[in-house]
Amino acid sequence: xxxxxxxxxxxxxxxxxxxxxxxxxxxxxxxxxxxxxxxxxxxxxxxxxxxxxxxxxxxxxxxxxxxxxxxxxxxxxxxxxxxxxxxxxxxxxxxxxxxxxxxxxxxxxxxxxxxxxxxxxxxxxxxxxxxxxxxxxxxxxxxxxxxxxxxxxxxxxxxxxxxxxxxxxxxxxxxxxxxxxxxxxxxxxxxxxxxxxxxxxxxxxxxxxxxxxxxxxxxxxxxxxxxxxxxxxxxxxxxxxxxxxxxxxxxxxxxxxxxxxxxxxxxxxxxxxxx
Amino acid sequence: xxxxxxxxxxxxxxxxxxxxxxxxxxxxxxxxxxxxxxxxxxxxxxxxxxxxxxxxxxxxxxxxxxxxxxxxxxxxxxxxxxxxxxxxxxxxxxxxxxxxxxxxxxxxxxxxxxxxxxxxxxxxxxxxxxxxxxxxxxxxxxxxxxxxxxxxxxxxxxxxxxxxxxxxxxxxxxxxxxxxxxxxxxxxxxxxxxxx
Numbered sequence: 001x002x003x004x005x006x007x008x009x010x011x012x013x014x015x016x017x018x019x020x021x022x023x024x025x026x027x028x029x030x031x032x033x034x035x036x037x038x039x040x041x042x043x044x045x046x047x048x049x050x051x052x053x054x055x056x057x058x059x060x061x062x063x064x065x066x067x068x069x070x071x072x073x074x075x076x077x078x079x080x081x082x083x084x085x086x087x088x089x090x091x092x093x094x095x096x097x098x099x100x101x102x103x104x105x106x107x108x109x110x111x112x113x114x115x116x117x118x119x120x121x122x123x124x125x126x127x128x129x130x131x132x133x134x135x136x137x138x139x140x141x142x143x144x145x146x147x148x149x150x151x152x153x154x155x156x157x158x159x160x161x162x163x164x165x166x167x168x169x170x171x172x173x174x175x176x177x178x179x180x181x182x183x184x185x186x187x188x189x190x191x192x193x194x195x196x197x198x199x200x201x202x203x204x205x206x207x208x209x210x211x212x213x214x215x216x217x218x219x220x221x222x223x224x225x226x227x228x229x230x231x232x233x234x235x236x237x238x239x240x241x242x243x244x245x246x247x248x249x250x251x252x253x254x255x256x257x258x259x260x261x262x263x264x265x266x267x268x269x270x271x272x273x274x275x
Numbered sequence: 276x277x278x279x280x281x282x283x284x285x286x287x288x289x290x291x292x293x294x295x296x297x298x299x300x301x302x303x304x305x306x307x308x309x310x311x312x313x314x315x316x317x318x319x320x321x322x323x324x325x326x327x328x329x330x331x332x333x334x335x336x337x338x339x340x341x342x343x344x345x346x347x348x349x350x351x352x353x354x355x356x357x358x359x360x361x362x363x364x365x366x367x368x369x370x371x372x373x374x375x376x377x378x379x380x381x382x383x384x385x386x387x388x389x390x391x392x393x394x395x396x397x398x399x400x401x402x403x404x405x406x407x408x409x410x411x412x413x414x415x416x417x418x419x420x421x422x423x424x425x426x427x428x429x430x431x432x433x434x435x436x437x438x439x440x441x442x443x444x445x446x447x448x449x450x451x452x453x454x455x456x457x458x459x460x461x462x463x464x465x466x467x468x469x470x471x
Contacts, residue, residue: 011454015425017432017447045348047458049355051426052314054407060312061326065304068333072297 003036010037014044137176140228144178144195151182151193161186165247167194167266172251174198177229179266181247183210189236192221194249194266197229203254206265208235211246218242222256245270285350293340300337307351308333311358317427318362319369328365332358363429410460418453421446 009026012018018026030037152164167179179194192208200206208220218237225231246269251262285306291299311332316325335357343353411419417439424435432450436443 008451042348046352047461049352050407052310052355053404054411055313055317057309058313058316060308064326064329068330069297072337
């Protein structure tokens with residue numbers, strides 16, 4: 001394309017009506033310093049900007065010149081631009097965003113109140129259950145004491161030859177663990193009562209031992225305990241004439257042992273011996 | 276379409292403004308303030324916005340006078356380019372409903388006679404104005420309308436095509452032909468005074 005042909009393009013370029021590709025090509029050519037085309041460009045700009053001369057003149061407001069001079073070198077004087085007016089779409093978008101925020105806040109408040117209520121209700125329930133558990137434990141303890149008192153009162157009845165072995169816990173058992181053995185030496189039979197023992201593990205069993213004068217252990221019954229650690233049962237020995245001075249309970253393998261292999265869990269001497 | 280002495284005076288004023296002379300700026304304001312304000316009001320169709328834009332243009336000129344190149348355009352052309360650009364920017368920022376309340380026939384369109392004149396202190400003579408009005412009158416109605424929508428309203432060819440309901444190619448032809456005719460009419464007065 002020669003410079004003559006570019007004249008029309010330059011007219012359109014000045015009017016901002018030349019398409020992007022043609023504008024790039026023209027700018028590249030002008031940048032080469034072509035005097036003809038740069039002259040045409042200046043001419044076209046001058047031509048284009050003579051058009052306002054044809055307008056009906058409007059008087060400048062009187063204060064404008066004064067404002068112009070007063071505003072020179074004043075920082076921020078050009079901040080007279082208006083904020084873009086919000087379209088209906090913008091307003092809807094803001095309203096939607098605000099509605100979403102309000103909804104989220106309402107949900108958060110509702111969740112807080114709901115979870116707070118549930119938490120308080122659960123706390124009250126737990127407190128009630130704990131109180132019930134305490135009452136049951138007290139009842140169990142009172143019952144055990146009554147049983148023990150009853151058994152001891154039987155042993156002290158005149159004419160009966162019954163030993164009472166009050167069993168006390170060893171460190172392997174909880175503080176509430178206790179028990180006693182009523183032993184009728186004449187008939188070689190008796191009764192075992194324990195409470196508060198921890199449940200046995202798999203393959204384990206509790207085993208009662210009666211301790212003779214020479215410290216030999218005579219194997220008694222093997223037994224487990226219920227969920228509350230309690231067990232009551234009759235015990236009997238067949239052919240022994242030993243005098244027993246104490247009773248002991250150990251933890252043994254399932255089926256019991258001929259001699260104690262585990263640590264003592266409860267141990268108590270004869271009430272008569274202790275007296 | 277200014278005489279050579281005026282253009283040379285304008286260039287001198289621009290140099291003085293670049294050196295920090297507020298008196299030179301005031302002088303340039305007297306010369307072209309009315310023209311700039313009229314152009315801004317025509318584009319914006321709002322007197323208050325036009326006044327704000329007028330001040331912005333001169334303040335920008337005050338700050339950037341050193342960027343002006345006398346070998347590219349006359350100070351008047353440079354000032355009007357700046358004014359048209361800022362006015363169209365503002366027009367796009369402000370909602371059209373705020374600006375378009377005035378019709379095109381409220382005194383903002385190009386004149387068809389030279390009964391009214393620019394202020395006495397301005398550097399635009401009655402003869403200059405008469406030449407431009409006559410040149411515009413040489414255009415047929417579609418050409419004049421298309422050129423005005425392009426220049427005064429800053430519309431693209433496509434927007435003019437949609438507004439007038441004519442094909443895009445027709446709009447391009449009208450504008451190109453219209454500008455060519457204006458150039459032919461005014462060319463005799465342009466080179467001596469505008470290309471320094």
